[in-house]
Amino acid sequence: MLKLDRRQLMVGTMAATAAAALPGVAMAQQGKTLVIGNQGAQTHFDPHAGQDYPTSVLMRNLYDSLVDAVGAPPQIVPRVATDWTISEDGLVYTFNLNPEARFHDGSPITAEAVKYSFDRIQAIGRGNNWMIEGVVGPDTIEVVDDHTVVFTLMEPFAAFLQVLPWISIVNPAIVEANAGDDMGQTYLLNNTAGSGPFTVGRYEPESVIVFNRDPDGWREGGGNADTIVWRYVRENTNQRLMLQRGEIHMAVDLTSDDMKALEGMPGVKTVIEPGDRTFSMKMNTEVGPTADVNLRKAISYAFDYDEMLRVAGYADLMQGPLPSNLFGHDSDLEVPRRDLEKAREYLAKSAYPDGGITLDAVYVTGLEQVRLWLLVLLDSLRDINIDLNIIPATWPDMLRMAESPESFPDIFTVYLAMGYADPDVIAFAGYHSSRNGGWQNPVYNNPEVDSLIEQARFEPDTERRLELYEELQGRIVDDAPDIFGVVERSKVGLRENVEGFVFTPIIVQAVDFFPLSLTD
Numbered sequence: 001m002l003k004l005d006r007r008q009l010m011v012g013t014m015a016a017t018a019a020a021a022l023p024g025v026a027m028a029q030q031g032k033t034l035v036i037g038n039q040g041a042q043t044h045f046d047p048h049a050g051q052d053y054p055t056s057v058l059m060r061n062l063y064d065s066l067v068d069a070v071g072a073p074p075q076i077v078p079r080v081a082t083d084w085t086i087s088e089d090g091l092v093y094t095f096n097l098n099p100e101a102r103f104h105d106g107s108p109i110t111a112e113a114v115k116y117s118f119d120r121i122q123a124i125g126r127g128n129n130w131m132i133e134g135v136v137g138p139d140t141i142e143v144v145d146d147h148t149v150v151f152t153l154m155e156p157f158a159a160f161l162q163v164l165p166w167i168s169i170v171n172p173a174i175v176e177a178n179a180g181d182d183m184g185q186t187y188l189l190n191n192t193a194g195s196g197p198f199t200v201g202r203y204e205p206e207s208v209i210v211f212n213r214d215p216d217g218w219r220e221g222g223g224n225a226d227t228i229v230w231r232y233v234r235e236n237t238n239q240r241l242m243l244q245r246g247e248i249h250m251a252v253d254l255t256s257d258d259m260k261a262l263e264g265m266p267g268v269k270t271v272i273e274p275g276d277r278t279f280s281m282k283m284n285t286e287v288g289p290t291a292d293v294n295l296r297k298a299i300s301y302a303f304d305y306d307e308m309l310r311v312a313g314y315a316d317l318m319q320g321p322l323p324s325n326l327f328g329h330d331s332d333l334e335v336p337r338r339d340l341e342k343a344r345e346y347l348a349k350s351a352y353p354d355g356g357i358t359l360d361a362v363y364v365t366g367l368e369q370v371r372l373w374l375l376v377l378l379d380s381l382r383d384i385n386i387d388l389n390i391i392p393a394t395w396p397d398m399l400r401m402a403e404s405p406e407s408f409p410d411i412f413t414v415y416l417a418m419g420y421a422d423p424d425v426i427a428f429a430g431y432h433s434s435r436n437g438g439w440q441n442p443v444y445n446n447p448e449v450d451s452l453i454e455q456a457r458f459e460p461d462t463e464r465r466l467e468l469y470e471e472l473q474g475r476i477v478d479d480a481p482d483i484f485g486v487v488e489r490s491k492v493g494l495r496e497n498v499e500g501f502v503f504t505p506i507i508v509q510a511v512d513f514f515p516l517s518l519t520d
Contacts, residue, residue, distance in 0.1 A: 033227040034498065034516055037239040037248040039366055040509060041206045041232055041395050046188035047168035048121040051128050051429075052395070052439065053417065056166070056510035057230065061211060063168035063194040066095055066114065067161060070512075072273065072505050074421060076161045080109055080169060080195075090156040090460065097147040102218045103171040103195040111149035115141045116172040120183055130428060130435060131163040131419070134454070155458040162420035169195065197222060197514045206232050206394070211513060223500040223517035234366035243268060243493050249518070250501070251493040252509045255369040256313020259491050267496050272314055273503050275490035276323050276418040278426070279315075279370075281361070281377070281483040284412075286405035286443045289357050294350035296480040300336035301343035303483055304380045311372045315486040320473045321426060323487045328423035328456075328469035335477055335484060343384050355385030361411035362401065365392040370413050373485065377411075402442035414439060415488075417507045423469055427453045431476055444481040 040054035047059045059065070066081040081095040101109040119138055121129045135157045142150040153160065170184075171193040178187035192200055197217045202210035211228040231248060233239045239251035240258040244265055254262075262268050283290040283299070290296055309317055322329040336342075347353060361377065363370040371390065378388040391409070393401070401407050418425050428435070432453050435441035449472065456468035477484075490508040494501060500515035 032224050032518055033229060034225040034250070034513075034518060035229040035231055035248040036250040036252065036511060037231050037233040037242055038251075038509060039232070039234065039236075039239075039253040039364065039395075042203070042209055042230075043205070043396055043399075044189045045192045045200070046127075046185055047170065047194075048117075048124055048127045048129070049185055049188070050126070052399075053507055053509045055127065056419075056507045058194075059166060059168045060196070060510050061198045061228075061513045062192050062196045062200065063170065064101065064109065064196050065166070065168055066164045069162065069165045069420070069506060070502060070504055072503055074162075074504055074506055076164075079165075080114070084161075090158075091153045093151040093153070093160065094144075095149050095151075097149065098218075099147055100218050101195065102216075103174075104192070104199055104214060105171065105174065106216070107171065107173060108146070109169060109195055110146045111143040112146075113169055113172050114149045115143055116175075117169045118167060120170065120175070121167060124183055124185065128163070128166045128419070130432070131166060133434065134458070135160065156460045157458060158460070159420055159422035159424055162422060166419050171195070198228065201227075208232065213513075219514065222514045225500075225513065225516040225518055228513045228516070236366065236368045240493065243495065246495065249495045249498050250511070252511060253367075254491050254493050256315070256491070259314065259493070262493055269494050269496050269498075271490070271492040271494070271501070271503055273490045273505065274325070275488050275505055275508065276326065276421075277488050277490070277508070278318055278321075278323060278416045279373075279485040279488060280318070280321075280414060280416070281373075281485060282412045282414055282442065282444070283481060283483070284405060284408045284410050284443055285479070285481050286445070287408065288410055289352060289359060290410045292350045292352070293480060294346045295352060297336070298343045298346035298350060298384060299381065299386070300480050300483055301339045301346065302380045302384050302386075303336070304338050304376055306338065307376045307379075308373055308485060311376060312369070312486045312488070314489040314491060318484040318487055320484055321430060321476050321482070322423055322469070322473060323418075323426070326418075326421070326423055326426070328466060330470045330473045333470075333473050333477065336480070338380070340383055347384050352386075358387040358389055359410040360389045360391055361413065362391045362393050362398060362409045363413040364395050364398060367413075374413065377483070399439055402439045403437050405443045408442050411483075412439075412442060416440060417509070419506055421506070424453075424457050427469070427472060428457060431472075431481070444479070446475070446479055449475050449479070 042054045047063050064080050067076050068079045070077050080101045082098045084095045140152045174193040175184040180186050198211040201212045209230040213226045236255050242248045243251045262270050283296050320333045320335050361374050374390045429440040433445040433450050452472040456465050459465045497519045499517045
């Protein structure tokens with residue numbers, strides 16, 4: 001159980017009692033409880049320590065940020081900051097804070113709390129710190145007064161406002177009182193220190209989290225769903241069946257086949273929108289057989305991309321590391337497509353000219369879509385005499401695999417959802433060596449690629465940025481660290497009595513609970 005302050009505990013106990021049996025729709029309607037099925041197993045409650053979609057759920061609902069991104073295309077809107085100004089040179093951002101903004105313990109969100117939070121995530125060096133790395137430093141934030149904070153950026157960064165929704169503000173008093181020797185990271189494994197519209201009433205790892213709408217929350221408006229049951233459902237198909245039976249109100253991890261099965265289903269509605277979530281198969285470029293670039297290229301040319309697309313359904317093939325609808329994408333980029341002659345040429349140049357090896361490929365247990373893609377890879381590799389050992393694993397186990405090249409498998413399947421609409425979000429997160437040891441880029445390391453990413457990140461001239469990203473994409477493709485897969489369309493299933501869901505094409509699975517309502 002979470003250790004909560006008294007006000008949270010009172011609300012949480014009531015919600016935990018009401019939801020003790022993991023209610024279905026019939027029960028949920030009585031108490032305006034909305035149940036969401038998902039595959040995001042939560043492992044902590046620290047918004048500065050993680051960067052996967054379960055952590056993003058916390059950021060959107062338990063914590064607040066200076067600004068938020070809402071709608072399609074995403075628009076930056078006020079959150080704790082009511083307004084802001086930007087200097088002509090793009091370096092100085094001045095934010096005015098809402099004097100009504102409060103943490104869950106009733107204390108105000110001040111400029112000092114904002115500075116503390118940015119200092120903390122940088123000191124920890126985890127989670128979404130990479131988004132502001134080289135942009136904000138410990139001496140670049142000035143507290144003018146309780147409700148005014150000024151950021152003087154180290155370099156011009158066009159995406160600065162877009163990354164701010166993912167830098168959460170924590171309560172300094174709570175974190176400092178429980179700092180221990182790790183700045184409160186141990187404490188926030190099982191506790192919260194936020195200000196968001198929801199608190200936590202019940203937590204069972206890899207099972208359920210019960211979120212309660214804060215009755216004293218500072219934000220105006222919102223839906224009538226007072227309790228959100230975030231229910232871990234391992235299998236995609238089970239999410240669909242539970243949605244059909246009315247046992248959950250929303251399913252956020254559905255496959256294309258699931259969406260087709262839901263067409264015309266009584267009581268169900270679906271949302272299918274253009275998305276920016278990429279899927280790729282990352283190879284171990286440091287240890288094992290795939291450390292051989294020629295073998296990686298042989299694998300890339302052997303893969304049957306057309307069959308992958310057929311299996312994918314609502315998706316488009318990737319043309320290199322950047323989605324085609326993203327600024328900076330090179331539409332003339334040459335990328336591998338199935339060509340067995342080329343695959344055998346590269347195999348002959350590798351340390352395994354005759355194949356005869358078995359590679360390990362890991363995916364998240366229950367992700368049926370990914371399992372099917374790995375079966376496509378298995379069939380493809382047989383044509384060059386390579387076998388594939390397909391291994392299901394839990395997401396926490398996959399996070400541990402990503403910590404070092406020695407523990408990293410030959411092939412690691414990963415979705416990369418866009419947190420903000422700038423090529424930096426894919427380039428830096430997915431290919432900069434500072435991300436090594438995390439799931440977004442566990443092992444790939446190329447100093448020349450790092451340099452291009454850094455130059456493009458801080459280049460103020462748009463045309464020059466385009467040139468840098470064009471060169472960057474070519475370098476990455478030449479290194480072949482990934483099998484570039486598909487860009488999926490966003491898919492969500494809902495019961496017809498759910499209202500207020502706002503589609504935003506950034507980390508779609510991290511649902512914003514605040515506007516959600518039930519009509520009966």
